Amino acid sequence: MAQKMKAAIFVEPGRIVLDEKTIPDVGPLDALIRITTTTICGTDIHILKGEYPVTPGLTIGHEPVGVIEKLGSAVQGYHEGQRVIAGAITPSGHSAACLCGCHSQDGAGSRHGFKPMGGWRFGNTIDGAQAEYLLVPDAMTNLAPIPDSLSDEQVLMCPDIMSTGFSGAERGRVTIGDTVAVFAQGPIGLCATAGARLMGATTIIGVEAVPARVDIARGMGADQVVDFTKVDPVDEIMRLTDGRGGDVAIEALGRQETFEAALRVLRPGGTLSSLGVYSGDLKIPFAPFLAGLGDHTIVTTLCPGGKERMRRLMEVIASGRLDTRPLVTHRFNLDQIEEAYDLFANQRDGVLKVAITP
Amino acid sequence: MAQKMKAAIFVEPGRIVLDEKTIPDVGPLDALIRITTTTICGTDIHILKGEYPVTPGLTIGHEPVGVIEKLGSAVQGYHEGQRVIAGAITPSGHSAACLCGCHSQDGAGSRHGFKPMGGWRFGNTIDGAQAEYLLVPDAMTNLAPIPDSLSDEQVLMCPDIMSTGFSGAERGRVTIGDTVAVFAQGPIGLCATAGARLMGATTIIGVEAVPARVDIARGMGADQVVDFTKVDPVDEIMRLTDGRGGDVAIEALGRQETFEAALRVLRPGGTLSSLGVYSGDLKIPFAPFLAGLGDHTIVTTLCPGGKERMRRLMEVIASGRLDTRPLVTHRFNLDQIEEAYDLFANQRDGVLKVAITP
Amino acid sequence: MAQKMKAAIFVEPGRIVLDEKTIPDVGPLDALIRITTTTICGTDIHILKGEYPVTPGLTIGHEPVGVIEKLGSAVQGYHEGQRVIAGAITPSGHSAACLCGCHSQDGAGSRHGFKPMGGWRFGNTIDGAQAEYLLVPDAMTNLAPIPDSLSDEQVLMCPDIMSTGFSGAERGRVTIGDTVAVFAQGPIGLCATAGARLMGATTIIGVEAVPARVDIARGMGADQVVDFTKVDPVDEIMRLTDGRGGDVAIEALGRQETFEAALRVLRPGGTLSSLGVYSGDLKIPFAPFLAGLGDHTIVTTLCPGGKERMRRLMEVIASGRLDTRPLVTHRFNLDQIEEAYDLFANQRDGVLKVAITP
């Protein structure tokens, strides 16, 4: 099968272009997926801008929805034609990291079984999902069948956005009755808000200034949304919580200001759950850190992957607990992907997420 | 009872002096303890130097071993003459923080039940233990009877040093087979080492340069001790672990260098358990933090208190699992406490901890 | 204050009567509450029938809503006239059990700090809430102010029913995407259903036959309700879950059949969270227990108490996440309490819970 397909390829900083590529061969543990819907992530923009380096020629994208085209010889339990998703993170399942439950830092093949961000392969170390076809490694660990009742767009946020956003609440160990502050209500922050809601937080305060996002935040579970352009968000959250602060604060932007504000609104003994991708050193300010004596917990999380994670996220959608379709604000054909990148990179027209259909 | 007692009193930065004070009245929930042994903590030196402000006139010290002299009218379950310790942290037991298991941030009487470091009262917000008598608040929450088999010096490290040091391993969630690095082998770092050993770590690497501390570190559980004056400790720990790094890294000094080194030796998904008291902002370096995508956990802990904690620590001593007497390098009478402060503040003569007996 | 009040008093098996009692004195740590609303619990019926022995002359009831009439001399942070609730379980806060986070087994005053069910005092070891006045011990640990926005009936389920029911989901460690089966949809089972919903379960299957309870179950979060009089509930739950079974099964009745059914629907590695009060030995059947090799967890829970628990439960109500008023099916004056007992003990007229107002 030396057939060709279209794929969005990183050429050099500033240039991701649609080009032709050979449809890959299928190894014994792989599955070839025909992509039916995919999307562009903020991380892809970091790649586009050259801020996160990948090898020129790589196909970008890590959020696949598709149909099984061909299964590797050793892959069991699936059939061709089956609708599936795979997570942005595709752990092997057999590394030391996986066996410790730390699938995102999968070090399959590495000496110690852990590799920094090693689970992130699509559009990072192997070809990604913004293409007509996608080779999914370790298919039995990663392919999750889509329930018949769900459309592509209903599950499009599962591979990365929902998984990452929910992990903000999960790693923050939100419990019933918690107060949770979520800094930034972009796609991931919105899903962190939804995750906090699903886990039983009773006071959820989002921080966001864009009106459309504020509206979606309320719809996805925020009890209050603080506009940081009008009030100091730390002061306002302390006011809204009557001086108590949050049990959990979720950072969903990746900036010093939001990281620091998250710490400032945290009660002693609280958890700062950080989802953002930072672009430099971070500072932990002395006073709100209580000189290191505040019984604080700071956790970071790389998007959880694997088929069971995907199954559970799709269950959330199928059960009607959450509808992420409001996040899909624009739709493009794969042929228009350069245009989609232009819109998304410049955050024009109120874009939250785009749907790309080959 | 307007009798007088001797007490080490903070006068002004640079001056802690032994002076006379009235023996305090005993409220219904209090107990008055006649101190038989106490000690000086690094935190007391911060107070001495004016780096941590307390009210002039306050009695310093938070590590009491003594005998019950008088019980408050509502205190049940103890008797006068009983040998007891109390933790450095004396939680009320009834605040929201306590009811959440976060006793060190006890906010009894505060609006929300949480108060930054609110559990630390002795020698901070109320008179402390470097005196002939000590008033213990919320006595039923805090007084722990000393087993007959144990001497004062055997339990002298329980109120703070062991409790804090062990918490480094506990909050790091050390499990059987872990590799743990402990930065600095002062009294708290040594107890962190011992705690990691007690919890099943199989490779424990201390970082320390003082030969006497290196020896005690080996005796208390370190498999290896790295001399940071001779090798780069990060490189050496990575070498000793064959490039794998630690599952848990414990910071027990309170400096940027050690915090950062702890992060650098941590495997992806590992836990940095910080015990140090920092004196300024901290920096989280970009690369070892994996831009926030390393599934790291950073925890800080203020010394756990309460009588059950003390009981368990004394059980560790009584069972022979650990002997902390090697930490007591010098002994003084309370009358000599200014001399003891001078020795301890200047870390002369290989001092680790001093025993003060009124 | 040798004034008299009315109280529902256990006389002998079969007889709880309304009688006069002296309003109790207030000790230094106590608070006297004027009861404004209370209710009858299934446990009270066990007492009535003599199945659970209490001392004749004891006032029954453990679900108080009221107003502070008088505070003990050592009680701070409250004021007379304040509307409050206290949990059915009133831990001291200072026992070893409390300091371990096991407040319901509070052993204040006992030799080891643990006492079986020691936290349950109201209507068990001290006078209870079915009276005009109630003495609350360890008031600072137990009094939780009621938000102004909430009526008595809105918070009436917090002291026991909600706290117990929610604990079924919490101790079962329900996570996002879980399948949860809840056996019996009485008041506690209904709150277990609501708790599972609040914690993110996406498939919640209740088991119940009474049509009114089935309706409320759906309103409080059940996705499906299985009528055990029409189908075998184990078979039906396996059918509904396509053979997978539940991640968590909650027993909320206290019978061998439901305990066993809960185990039978549990997937390997799942958790059986038992809330029921059993009246004899229980049998764990061999096959579904996988001979002890199923990685199962079985947990039991006695209603969590303490003011912070109550605050959080009232937050759930205040935030609009749950409305438990549908559980209050009947209302009586305290003068009619014998009639209320008769109705409730015989489960007539579709009664779920009654509200009793002095």
Place this chain on the structure above:
Amino acid sequence: MAQKMKAAIFVEPGRIVLDEKTIPDVGPLDALIRITTTTICGTDIHILKGEYPVTPGLTIGHEPVGVIEKLGSAVQGYHEGQRVIAGAITPSGHSAACLCGCHSQDGAGSRHGFKPMGGWRFGNTIDGAQAEYLLVPDAMTNLAPIPDSLSDEQVLMCPDIMSTGFSGAERGRVTIGDTVAVFAQGPIGLCATAGARLMGATTIIGVEAVPARVDIARGMGADQVVDFTKVDPVDEIMRLTDGRGGDVAIEALGRQETFEAALRVLRPGGTLSSLGVYSGDLKIPFAPFLAGLGDHTIVTTLCPGGKERMRRLMEVIASGRLDTRPLVTHRFNLDQIEEAYDLFANQRDGVLKVAITP
């Protein structure tokens, strides 16, 4: 490779015989191991007696130590000639169960990804280790290289005995200062004792009557050993703990009496960690279960497997924390295996474990 090897084969209840079998073919994910040492497990005796049914013709045994003879085409990260062990449980790594951290209930290929005891394949659903060669499935998940410093006999207990025994303490969540009772000091109970010691328990009470086992128990960490033939073990444990009971009780025999005794010595809120394989229904007695109101936790565990587990257990040995060689009381050549079964099945001559070398 149609070569022949010797293997211990189940023929019918009462008969396991040494016979010839074809050395198996190696699939892409498999590895063929030349066995250098193996052993017989109590479970194998259940198979021998027909109490646990397996297919006639199956090779028995699940505790392999060996050398890699041949690697499957897709297996990376190992080399032929490498000394390795594999756990008794060989999870796939990619099932839903594995992705939830429940590797022993691995349901690879099953509809829902969970299968009761599905991780146990050797000598259960596929040919086992009592043979000259062993085919290890999912080799990358399961093969753990043996450190050069360790002999076969030093690691022989890792695949099952240590992994199972330690899990008793781990699933019991033993913490520093705990009191732990371990019922029966056979090989697994001894390792549970060692595990409790490694995790920081300070009072460990074994229950055992065989003098040789009592001695090893003391050497492996028991502070006390109760001879149940001389005293009532429940009474004696309550006496030794001054009436307090255990925080954790570990059942390591698989009998009603020991399960029940474990519950009886448990403090309220404690954990019963069950390791035994039961042969019928179990009874939970009413009184010590506190009618279901004791905040108890009961956990069962099937031996944890996977290469990372094996690596950690071998680290315990390599670090000198534990030496399990005293458990190997007898040695046989594979040719003598029928004799070894006879000795072991009849528990003659003080046998604990045998070493079998082909």
